[in-house]
Amino acid sequence: MDSPAEIPYKSFIKIDRNSDISIYMQISNQLINSIQRGYIPFGTKLPGTRSLSQILEVHRNTIVSVYEELFAQGWVESLPNKGTFVIGKEEVKPQKIKDFQKNNLENYPKKTGFNFKTSNILDNPFEHSSCQYMFNDGIPDIRLTQINQHSRFYNSTLKRKAHKTERYNQDGSEFFKKNLAQYLNLSRGLPISTHNLLITRSTEMSIYIASEILLSQGDTVLVGDLSYFSVNMIFQKAGVNIITIPIDKEGIIVDEVKKICKKQKIRMLYLTPHHHYPTTVTLSAQRRLELLNLASEYGFIILEDDYDYDFHYDKSPILPLASADTNGMVIYIGSFGKSLVPGFRTGFVVAPENLMAEMRKYLGIIDRQGDVLMEHVLGEMIAEGEINRYLKKSLKIYQERRDYFALLLNDQLKDFIDFEKPSGGLAFWIKWRTPINLMQLSRNCTQKNLFIPKTLLYQNKKLTAVRLGFGNLNFEEMEKCINILSESVKSLI
Incomplete structure (x- = not known):
């Protein structure tokens, strides 16, 4: 043609x-x-x-x-x-x-x-805004990170030949795993070796892999009456039945867990005992022991998510449930480097070796290459004590911010809210004495250049509360945010 x-x-x-x-x-x-x-x-x-x-x-x-x-x-x-x-x-x-x-x-x-196939369960719940100010659920301030120092660690590691001999696969950097195992042993009382560690990209990836292996459709999973929405989405996608357990000032109510165990088979209990998400309360020592005994008696898995262990102010942090587990009933999920530059953060899982072997198979499918070079850098930071020095310095700043945030809340909103200053973490749990429309409150704040995502709002017939992060805000930003929040609250009452 x-x-x-x-x-x-x-x-x-x-x-x-x-x-x-x-x-x-x-x-x-x-x-x-x-x-x-x-x-x-x-x-x-x-x-x-x-x-x-x-x-x-x-x-x-x-x-x-x-x-x-x-x-x-x-x-x-x-x-x-x-x-x-x-x-x-x-x-x-x-x-x-x-x-x-x-x-x-x-x-x-x-x-x-x-x-x-499409899934409404996995719809992205996160929102974005062009507002100058915003609250989050407790994220560190990356402006405090020593980027130049982190870069020097990375560059020096890149130039060394040692890391080039490591295998790039789902097993990750052996150097990092060795140092992380020692770090977790000393800081969290976990008597583990590298064989008990799985390195992941995030807490969510860790929980996803665990749910893929451990949960089957129709299983029953217990979570707190208020719980982390991303984890609930993972469980719902797995097709399990989710039962919520009430929370009080001592954490999850163990007697309620026991009542359910007597009636039906429980496969897993998910909890954040160090600082319960979103209420920030700490699970009492007595209830920790009771839960471990219940897990052994009734055979259910405890999935322990220690998402902000590094952030504690008033006293030494309580050791994880996993540190006292002698029967292999606890899977410990954590993150490392949360206060560092985002690219330097990683997640990990601690579990017995037989489960770890199966988890590595799944990680090999979704993240075979990993980031061995970055893991080597993190291992260097542990070995040289840089992590401890950085945490000590940043904790002082976050404690000052926590105290000032509490002062501002008391000064401008004490007639409307109840809260307790958290002993750790980077967020406050605030309850309203008189119910107000939280969605309207969020819209009013947005009009004044303050963004409050809907994932921070908790409202039902019995509760009107918000989880407000303070870690990412300096004193001046806190003052502006609380002023806007106070004005918006008073316009609704």
Whole structure:
């Protein structure tokens, strides 16, 4: 077939002369794309090199290189004394040239041509805003991180040859695992070795892997009456039955757990005992022992999420349940480097070796390469004591922020709210004495340049409360945020 005169090559071949990609490759890729999408039918005779160079306003040698590239990739053939033709099976009926105005090559398909499963459970609950100020649920202030110092650790590690001998797989950096195991032994009373550690990207990844292995559809999982929404989403996706357990000032109410155990089979109990999410209360020592005994008696798994162990102020942190577990009933989930630059953070799982072996299989599927180099850097920071020095310095700042945040709340909102100053963590749990519309409160604050995400709002017939993070705010920002919050509250009451 002769090249149809109506093919407007210049309309679908766009050249960016500022691009790092050579012009001849830009033209080649767009011609191939147009052939694939049917804009240039099979059997079409392409214009001569001189003609196409004039159409596209490029040098003839550029088009010569284009045709050589098309030939090398098997898209065209050159017939002596006839010209260059698009290779492919010609249609019996003449092909109609597509409307280039309506079918631009730059338009990627908006929808798939096939059906697939969708999940409302996994809808992203996080919101974003352009407000100058915002509350979160307790995230560290990255402005406090010593980025230059972290970079020096990374650069020095990169130049060393030691890390190059390590294997890049799901087992992670043995150097980091060795130092992390010692660190967890000394700081959290976990008498573990590297065989009990799995390095992951985040707490959520750790819990996802655990749920994939340990939970089956129809299993029963116990969580706090108020619990971390991301973890609940993971459990719901696994198809389990979730039962909520009441929380009081001593943490999860163990007697309620026992009542359920007597009635039905429980597969897992998920809890955040150090600082319960979102209420920040600490599980009492007596209840910890009771839970361990119940787990052994009734055979359920305790999934312990210690998401903010590093942040404690008034006294030494309480050791994890896993440190007292002698029957292998506790899986310990944690994070390391949470107060560091985001790229320097990692998650981990502590569990008996037989479960660890199975977990590594799953990690090998979803994150086979890992980040051994970064893990080596973290291992260096532990070995040289840099982590302890940094935590000691940052904890002093966060404690000052916690105290000032409590002072501001008491000064401006004491007539409307109840709260207790948390002994650790980076967030306050605040309850309203008189119920107000929290969604309206959030909208009012947004109008005044303060964003309060809906994931921080907790409201039902019995409760009106919010979880407000303070760690990311300096004194001036706290004052502005509490002023806006106070004004918005008073406008609703």
